[in-house]
Amino acid sequence: MQKLTKAAKIHQIKEIAIAGGVAANSGLKTALQAKGEQLGWNVYIPKIAYCTDNAGMIAMAAHFKYLKEDFCAFEVRPDVRMSVKSNNI
Secondary structure, three states, X not given: OHHHHXXXXXXXXXXXXXXXHHHHOHHHHXXXXXXXXXXXXXXXXXXXXXXXXXXXXXXXXHHHHHHOOOOOOOOOOOOOOOOOXXXXX
16 A cells, blocks of 8 residues: 555556456455545445456466367476467467
8 A cells, every 4th residue: 555655646646446356355445445535536446246366367278278288398387587489378
């Protein structure tokens, strides 16, 4: 909340929205609504039914790759800085 408050002040932002899995966090929603009332923000938070995260999308992508038997080698390791060189990922 401190970083959001600072960024909103610096950039004179009064419209604040959250989405994705983070929007399901009840503590964050409560804090955001309180800060919004305090600072005069218009706060937008989706209904819980629309608060999904990437886990479901990754699971479905993996499911379809599994069905096609599209597997990678056991030597493959995660690399957060990996560059994408093809559409075969």
